[in-house]
Amino acid sequence: MIRTGDEYRESIRDGREIWIDGEKVDDVTTHPMFKPVVDARAKIYDMAHDQAHKDVMTYQDDQGETQAIANKLPKTQQDWWDKRKSAEEVQKAVRGVVTRVGDETIGEMWSLFDGQDILNEVDPRFSDNIRRHINRTITADTFHISANTDPKGDRSKPPQEQDPDMLLHVVKETDNGIVVRGAKYETAAAYANQAFTKPTIANWGNDTLSDYAVGFVVDLSSPGLKFISRNGFAGKAPAEDYPLSNRVDEVESLVVFDNVEIPWEDVLFYQHTKAAAFIRQTLHRYSALPFVQRTLHMADLMIGSALWNVKQTGLENNPAVQEKLAQLASYREGINAHLSAAILNAHESPGGLLMPNQSLLMTGRVFALNNLPQMMHVARELCGGQICITPDKATFDNPEAGQWLDKFYSINENWVADDRRKLLAFARDLLNSDYAGHRLTFQLFAQSPPYAQAAAVYRNFDWEGPLDLVKDAAELSDKVNGGR
Known part of the structure; x- marks a missing residue:
């Protein structure tokens, strides 16, 4: 039910x-x-x-x-x-x-x-x-x-x-x-x-x-x-x-x-x-996939927050800004590619379930979480310093102070002060707040620390493929097999 x-x-x-x-x-x-x-x-x-x-x-x-x-x-x-x-x-x-x-x-x-x-x-x-x-x-x-x-x-x-x-x-x-x-x-x-x-x-x-x-x-x-x-x-x-x-x-x-x-x-x-x-x-042969998908959604939230901010201020056509947005997009699509490839290359598990490709899934997790702090900072750069200095809504609502905030936070007839304040508040909570810091540290707890994630990659990667490739390319003798 x-x-x-x-x-x-x-x-x-x-x-x-x-x-x-x-x-x-x-x-x-x-x-x-x-x-x-x-x-x-x-x-x-x-x-x-x-x-x-x-x-x-x-x-x-x-x-x-x-x-x-x-x-x-x-x-x-x-x-x-x-x-x-x-x-x-x-x-x-x-x-x-x-x-x-x-x-x-x-x-x-x-x-x-x-x-x-x-x-x-x-x-x-x-x-x-x-x-x-x-x-x-x-x-x-x-x-x-x-x-x-x-x-x-x-x-x-x-x-x-x-x-x-x-x-x-x-x-x-x-x-x-x-x-x-x-x-x-x-x-x-x-x-x-x-x-x-x-x-x-x-x-x-x-x-x-x-x-x-x-x-x-x-x-x-x-x-x-x-x-x-x-x-x-x-x-x-x-x-x-x-x-x-x-x-x-x-x-x-x-x-x-x-x-x-x-x-x-x-x-x-x-x-x-x-x-x-x-x-x-x-433990994480299945659960890593939905967990990493959460990081994919986090990437989408960062892209949306950053892109709306540069659109508000008319900077979306600036080449330096586009380069930063491309970094976020590459990060996002890198996560998406690992998740999709893990499903497309899935195989039957010992219990008869369809298990995502473990090498692709575990490397995707390492890619997503190791790069998350850097990508959060890229998003901060694109949002600008106003996410850490903007007053609260109560001050915007104050008749005396609010008139000045309305003047300086209104960009044009399409971007009025209240929408600007809402976007900056969301970006601040996503990237800069106590909650944001907690969520970043939480990654060390939720799906094991980085050394354990690397160990999962080590256990699941096909090391034999590169070994055989170089053995053939370097024309090594069969004696080297004894050293594996």
């Missing part, structure tokens, strides 16, 4: 313990720092019912039921094109970039779906669990997120030599399941339904079995969970001056697992370090 926005809101009014800004939250759906992003996620649910969007957002399954395209198992190239179109529709509808809404994190479950043979080595029940959970996510339309990052503690020491809770671990087994302690940083946890929880650093030791090598789906209404959230940007300044901060700020939380019981049917792997290592290496 496809849920409505109100059904989603009701599903997270479950008495969970949330703290933000030094206070305990009574209702996450109405709290001023959470409400805008909860409303954005609710809007995505409602789009599935809206005549203007439902054909892009949904599909009919084999039983004739309407389901969300975002959760559909990808088995054809068309499935991926449909997912890209659906994700783009969402970004346009919320008028900003929202990263953690489910379509990018359900892919992590598909990676484990590909590893069912490994799960069967541990316990065939775990393979059954992953298939059941993927099916439930499709049919119940849950808001599914990812739980990866632990507080970590002293990373020069194994967890057994410090406070063991620094990495999430199993403290005991019960008839019903396992009991876990520790904590995870999670985007959207305070307002999502469930999270795929797993380790991201492999310092559980060299043993075949480890209580730290555990993965499961946690119901985020479970007893014992505490959500300690960072201070949000929404409501700190007027929406007229900071439209993105007040519309699409996604709040992260430190989710504390205080002896939380996970039922056996929700455990996806346990103790087996081989399974944990597999998921660490393959």
Whole structure:
């Protein structure tokens, strides 16, 4: 069934313990720092019912039921094109970039779906669990997120030599399941339904079995969970001056697992370090595509903000300005080319899904994120210094000061002061605000740090091709094969 926005809101009014800004939250759906992003996620649910969007957002399954395209198992190239179109529709509808809404994190479950043979080595029940959970996510339309990052503690020491809770671990087994302690940083946890929880650093030791090598789906209404959230940007300044901060700020939380019981049917792997290592290496084989697509949308927002600014001031025909715009366009199309090529060169995965070409996808991610800071600065240059010095709307509205701002911010009869102010406020929030800085740093957290992204490229690139090419061109003997 496809849920409505109100059904989603009701599903997270479950008495969970949330703290933000030094206070305990009574209702996450109405709290001023959470409400805008909860409303954005609710809007995505409602789009599935809206005549203007439902054909892009949904599909009919084999039983004739309407389901969300975002959760559909990808088995054809068309499935991926449909997912890209659906994700783009969402970004346009919320008028900003929202990263953690489910379509990018359900892919992590598909990676484990590909590893069912490994799960069967541990316990065939775990393979059954992953298939059941993927099916439930499709049919119940849950808001599914990812739980990866632990507080970590002293990373020069194994967890057994410090406070063991620094990495999430199993403290005991019960008839019903396992009991876990520790904590995870999670985007959207305070307002999502469930999270795929797993380790991201492999310092559980060299043993075949480890209580730290555990993965499961946690119901985020479970007893014992505490959500300690960072201070949000929404409501700190007027929406007229900071439209993105007040519309699409996604709040992260430190989710504390205080002896939380996970039922056996929700455990996806346990103790087996081989399974944990597999998921660490393959975690983003699907989720990287929708995540990098977010950066593509960010590029479009930067291009639009910069181009409108130079059009306002009559500089779009200046060759130096065109060169900067071409840099942004090349960046944008470079991302688009990697995403499209990854789909066009996709191949069947071990689990029978259609997996994007991993070398093209992972190099696309490196290209998109490594160049993002530079491209943001190019966009700043094109927008000009006014994005950091323009007064707020309240001053524009002041009868005395406003008359001067109206004079100096009006360019011609087509570009009046209020439109100029709106554009500069949007560009400032996109490129220069606390929110903009947070979003840039967030890239180091959301899809692993640069060294891990480079490692993914290294694992997936075809090194044999260049080796064979040079071996033939240099007329090397067959003896060199022994050195590979």
